[in-house]
Amino acid sequence: MRICPKCRKPVEETWTFCPYDGTDLRPGVGKETMPLxxxxxxxxxxxxxxxxxxxxxxxxxxxxxx
Ligand SMILES: [Zn+2]
Ligand SMILES: [Zn+2]
Structure with missing residues (x-):
C-alpha cells in the first residue's frame, strides 16, 4: 500500500496513476513520492x-x- 503524494489517499501498489487526481504514482517519477x-x-x-x-x-x- 502506498500513499498518493498529492491527495494523501491510499493507493494500490499496482496503480500507475492516482484515480482521484491523476498523479503519476510510478516509482522515481515524483520527488514527493513516499513509498511505504x-x-x-x-x-x-x-x-x-x-x-x-x-x-x-x-x-x-x-x-x-x-
Ligand atoms: Zn491522489
Ligand atoms: Zn544483509
Whole structure:
C-alpha cells in the first residue's frame, strides 16, 4: 500500500496513476513520492528495506535498488 503524494489517499501498489487526481504514482517519477514498501534489497542476505536505507542492518552490506 502506498500513499498518493498529492491527495494523501491510499493507493494500490499496482496503480500507475492516482484515480482521484491523476498523479503519476510510478516509482522515481515524483520527488514527493513516499513509498511505504521496500525498494532496496541486500545482495548478501536478501533482506528488503525502504528506499531511504543505504546499508543492511544485519550485515552492513550496501543495498541495491530492487
Ligand atoms: Zn491522489
Ligand atoms: Zn544483509
Amino acid at each position: 514498501v521496500s525498494q532496496k534489497v541486500c545482495p548478501k542476505c536478501g533482506a528488503k528495506y525502504d528506499s531511504r536505507t543505504r546499508f543492511c542492518m544485519k550485515d552492513g552490506t550496501e543495498l541495491k535498488t530492487a
